[in-house]
Amino acid sequence: QKEVEQNSGPLSVPEGAIASLNCTYSDRVSQSFFWYRQYSGKSPELIMSIYSNGDKEDGRFTAQLNKASQYVSLLIRDSQPSDSATYLCAVADSGGYQKVTFGIGTKLQVIP
């Protein structure tokens, strides 16, 4: 059973701070990793994808991947109240068919 683990939170950070969201996964041969944002009552929205070890930056978001440690993280700089949402970590299954396994999601609360 492939697993993706996240702390469900809530993670509370003050406005303007850096929010750090973490995720570990069990499938050692996974190659593709994703972060989705889901607002309450809405469907997930893709924020970042990362495939290689290291950092990938897109605006205020930075995804970090360490395949040796089976760890992927998302940093949100200058957090805004509009960033308050649940952040889902997703890992592509190595078995094909483009399936991904989602974590339970971390609820982020940005306090004004």
Place this chain on the structure above:
Amino acid sequence: GAVVSQHPSWVICKSGTSVKIECRSLDFQATTMFWYRQFPKQSLMLMATSNEGSKATYEQGVEKDKFLINHASLTLSTLTVTSAHPEDSSFYICSGTGTVDNEQFFGPGTRLTVL
């Protein structure tokens, strides 16, 4: 990103009736579409994977005769919940992939309430 639409966005039906949900990829060809279900305060649960022109692959525990999936074209997949019961009430979300590297793009979801 790529755009996926779903219709209807919400539906209320009586127990025992069937409900069809459509999922369309608007600006890309979705070689694979996925159907998820999400109960309140829970994560996404994959129900099935469908590839255009072939039978859907259902996850363990999902009744294929109850949740009928058709992926007739590269832009359209449908989910029919047959003989719906109150326990089927949930948020159903489709996603499509077909661009690069397994990125899935989600539709806005359909909220089903079975009375």
